[in-house]
Each structure stands twice: as C-alpha cells, then as structure tokens.
Amino acid sequence: MNWLVVGHGALASLWAHHLHANGESVSLITREPNTASSEEDFVLETNSEQQHQRLATTPWGQLDNATLQGAQLLIMVKAWQLDAVLQQLADVLAQGHARPNAVILSHNGLGAAEALVQRHPEWPLYDLVTTQGAWRKNPRHTVHAGQGESVIGPRQTATNNACAAPPAWFTPLANALPPLNWEPDILLRRWQKLAINCAINPLASLAGSSNQVLQDSQYNADIQAICAEVAAVADVVLGQGRLIAAELEARVYAVITATANNTCSMLQDLKQGNPTEIDYLNGYIVQLGVAYGIPTPVNQRLYGAVKALQV
Ligand SMILES: NC(=O)C1=CN([C@@H]2O[C@H](COP(=O)(O)OP(=O)(O)OC[C@H]3O[C@@H](n4cnc5c(N)ncnc54)[C@H](OP(=O)(O)O)[C@@H]3O)[C@@H](O)[C@H]2O)C=CC1
Ligand SMILES: CC(C)(CO)C(=O)C(=O)O
CATH class of the missing domain: 1.10.1040.10 (N-(1-d-carboxylethyl)-l-norvaline Dehydrogenase; domain 2)
Structure with a gap:
C-alpha cells in the first residue's frame, strides 16, 4: 500500500520507519525546497539499537494527484501546524480528481484546522491517538523512547464518508506498530x-x-x-x-x-x-x-x- 507521511517529525518518523520495515511503500512529504523526489538515510533508535533505512522523500512541490490517488496520508504534526498542512493538501487535490483512501491525523488537543476540515466533507478523515513516545536527536535520527499503544477511528462529523468498520489499510498499519486498535468512538x-x-x-x-x-x-x-x-x-x-x-x-x-x-x-x-x-x-x-x-x-x-x- 502507498503511505504518504507528512514531514519527518518524531512521531511521523517512528511510523514511517515501522511501515517501511514491514514492507509498505512509504514516502515522506517534506517541506525542504528540493526540486526532485529522492531517497535519504534515516535512523530509528530503539533500546539503544540503531536501525538505518533509506526512505523516499517527496517535496510538497512534487506531490501530484497521481501520487495521492488511493494513498493513505499520515499527518502527525503539531496542532498549530495542521491548518497549513491541510491547506497544502487541498491545493494539490484542487489540481485534479485524486481521492486519497485515508487522511489520518494525529496530534495533541482538539479544534485544529476545524474550519478547513468543515469545508472538505469529502476528505476521508481518521484520528489516531497514541501513547507511543518519540523524540528526535536530529532531523534524520529519531529515538523511540516509550512503548505505548494507539487507537484509530473515523473522524465523527455529520457528513464524513469514512466507514465505521476498519478499512483494508488498517491491518498493515496495525501490524507496523502494534498495538493499534480500531476505535469507532475515537472522539x-x-x-x-x-x-x-x-x-x-x-x-x-x-x-x-x-x-x-x-x-x-x-x-x-x-x-x-x-x-x-x-x-x-x-x-x-x-x-x-x-x-x-x-x-x-x-x-x-x-x-x-x-x-x-x-x-x-x-x-x-x-x-x-x-x-x-x-x-x-x-x-x-x-x-x-x-x-x-x-x-x-x-x-x-x-x-x-x-x-x-x-x-
Ligand atoms: N512525540 C511524541 O512522543 C508524541 C507526540 N504527540 C503529539 O503528536 C503531534 C506530533 O508530535 P511530534 O512528532 O513530537 O512533533 P514534531 O515537532 O517532532 O513533528 C512535527 C514535524 O512536522 C513537520 N511539519 C510541519 N508542517 C509541515 C509541512 N507543512 N510539511 C512538511 N512537514 C511539516 C515539522 O517540520 P519543521 O520542524 O520544519 O516545523 C516537524 O518536523 C503533536 O501534536 C504532539 O503533541 C502525541 C503523543 C506522543
Ligand atoms: C502524556 C504526556 C503528558 C506525556 O508527557 C503527553 O502527551 C505530552 O507530553 O504531550
């Protein structure tokens, strides 16, 4: 499956590493002003053991509708960064007719980007809540500091079209970084x-x-x-x-x-x-x-x- 992970912050890197290690196709959507997509070295450290991986990176400027079609987006940014990320996504989607499978949001707090989300009832939004703990030694080196657990479920709005039962992409995500449980009442x-x-x-x-x-x-x-x-x-x-x-x-x-x-x-x-x-x-x-x-x-x-x- 095609996973697009926004940024390479602590949590995003943690999930990207685990998805990639499980054989999933992963690309990090970066804000670096690169002109081309590439592959870069990243390190995930767990219990002092370092795992080196080459992960694909795609700058926002290179992201197109063909890449977004049927993809799962993982957006793990600070709550105050979400509005800008979703606006960038909206701008790319506005250039074509792509339908991502899932737009998965994970951040502390509530109320982020609410107005923008309301303007896009067509987005298949899911919320992920996690007690996994991660921090970055540097932008390419993430430490998995605390083993936790996660739950995910469809964003509860009057009009969203996310299904109440786990979609097909749930199993690879849950296998990548368990335990991850399906939670219909994620709110x-x-x-x-x-x-x-x-x-x-x-x-x-x-x-x-x-x-x-x-x-x-x-x-x-x-x-x-x-x-x-x-x-x-x-x-x-x-x-x-x-x-x-x-x-x-x-x-x-x-x-x-x-x-x-x-x-x-x-x-x-x-x-x-x-x-x-x-x-x-x-x-x-x-x-x-x-x-x-x-x-x-x-x-x-x-x-x-x-x-x-x-x-
Ligand atoms: N880390 C943890 O253990 C936990 C974190 N959380 C929550 O999860 C959320 C994410 O946390 P965490 O991973 O620690 O945060 P980080 O600050 O490490 O990660 C956010 C990353 O997203 C990048 N980013 C932001 N906007 C964009 C954009 N438009 N395009 C590309 N990249 C972008 C940032 O880049 P830049 O640095 O350039 O701004 C940054 O690297 C927060 O709400 C946090 O409270 C919850 C539980 C545990
Ligand atoms: C659970 C807690 C409080 C752990 O420190 C956390 O989520 C945070 O630091 O933001």
Whole structure:
C-alpha cells in the first residue's frame, strides 16, 4: 500500500520507519525546497539499537494527484501546524480528481484546522491517538523512547464518508506498530487525552519539571478542578455524562505515574523556544466554556500563565 507521511517529525518518523520495515511503500512529504523526489538515510533508535533505512522523500512541490490517488496520508504534526498542512493538501487535490483512501491525523488537543476540515466533507478523515513516545536527536535520527499503544477511528462529523468498520489499510498499519486498535468512538478517546494533556502539560511546564513533580499533593486541587471543568464542557459538547471527572482524574494520575520521568511536550517546546499547543488544550476548553457559559477558571489561569511564557 502507498503511505504518504507528512514531514519527518518524531512521531511521523517512528511510523514511517515501522511501515517501511514491514514492507509498505512509504514516502515522506517534506517541506525542504528540493526540486526532485529522492531517497535519504534515516535512523530509528530503539533500546539503544540503531536501525538505518533509506526512505523516499517527496517535496510538497512534487506531490501530484497521481501520487495521492488511493494513498493513505499520515499527518502527525503539531496542532498549530495542521491548518497549513491541510491547506497544502487541498491545493494539490484542487489540481485534479485524486481521492486519497485515508487522511489520518494525529496530534495533541482538539479544534485544529476545524474550519478547513468543515469545508472538505469529502476528505476521508481518521484520528489516531497514541501513547507511543518519540523524540528526535536530529532531523534524520529519531529515538523511540516509550512503548505505548494507539487507537484509530473515523473522524465523527455529520457528513464524513469514512466507514465505521476498519478499512483494508488498517491491518498493515496495525501490524507496523502494534498495538493499534480500531476505535469507532475515537472522539471520546480524544477528549480523554485532552483532559490528560490539559492537566499534565501546563502544570509540569510551569513547574519546569518532569511529570513526576505532579505526584506532589500541592497539585491535587488543580488537577481535580481541571478534570471537573473538562467534564463540564464535555457534558454540553459530547453529551451528558460521557466524561466523568473522577475517571479523568484517575487517568491523569495513571499517566503521571507511567510517564514520571518524561519532560512533557509543552515544556520541551518552551525550552526550545517553539510555540506550544496550549491553544488546542486549555485554550480549547476556555473557548468552549465562554461559548456555552461554563466557568473554566483553572484552565483559564493556566492558559494565561503558559501564554505569558511563550516567546
Ligand atoms: N512525540 C511524541 O512522543 C508524541 C507526540 N504527540 C503529539 O503528536 C503531534 C506530533 O508530535 P511530534 O512528532 O513530537 O512533533 P514534531 O515537532 O517532532 O513533528 C512535527 C514535524 O512536522 C513537520 N511539519 C510541519 N508542517 C509541515 C509541512 N507543512 N510539511 C512538511 N512537514 C511539516 C515539522 O517540520 P519543521 O520542524 O520544519 O516545523 C516537524 O518536523 C503533536 O501534536 C504532539 O503533541 C502525541 C503523543 C506522543
Ligand atoms: C502524556 C504526556 C503528558 C506525556 O508527557 C503527553 O502527551 C505530552 O507530553 O504531550
């Protein structure tokens, strides 16, 4: 099968390596101003073992409708980068009549590129939520730092044409980097992950510490309030009782324990002077709270504090 993986960030490289190692046809869609498609050396490091692979690369400028026809696109970029990626995709698709099999999105947070997605109900969108952990030593060298698990399912909108049962491409994707399970209710899983990131990312970032710091009882009240606010907003957006605050809290503490030594992605972004995904985490909850008249004071405080740290 033909897999087009946008960029070669940490997660994108991880999945590209595993798909290629499993015999799938993979090409990385790069933003480098190359004039031609080529093959380049990439390294995936797992448990200190280095796996070298030559992966095909295709600059956006070379991507055409023939390549997109029947392909699966894997788009694993920061939430704030998604709009630009999907606009590039829309521009290429507008030049012909190609129909990709799947446009698979994976990022932290909710609400990214919503307006653009609404303008393209014909896109076969899927969301992938993962607890795999990866980081890049350099743009060609990715470290698989934490074995996790993933779920994928069709984007739930009123008009999308994604099927509810796993499509044919699901098996090769699941075989490439297991465990990957099919999840028809992926939106619920995204909200659960949203709550985890709304709690851990800003609190650990403002503490300037690994996730372990949140085991200190001084954070209990904030974690409890964040989960209660997310659940209250979800009551309106997802339906009453779909997220239970106490269950979210238990999930947050389980992830804090499982990722105690991690520097969360938000703190990494701040340390590197990069934009964070705060607008799509606590910012998203605050925005919905305002729209529906639900108070979200703790999310609002953390949103403001992280925004103040961003350069
Ligand atoms: N890494 C992890 O372990 C996990 C990450 N996540 C989430 O997954 C998402 C991706 O994370 P991660 O892989 O770490 O992020 P990275 O920043 O490592 O990867 C994003 C990559 O996408 C590239 N990119 C962005 N826009 C384009 C474009 N238009 N064309 C080509 N390439 C593009 C970026 O290039 P450039 O550098 O040039 O901007 C960058 O290399 C985030 O939302 C993150 O929060 C979730 C769970 C775990
Ligand atoms: C689960 C968690 C909080 C792990 O650090 C994460 O997703 C992140 O850092 O963005």
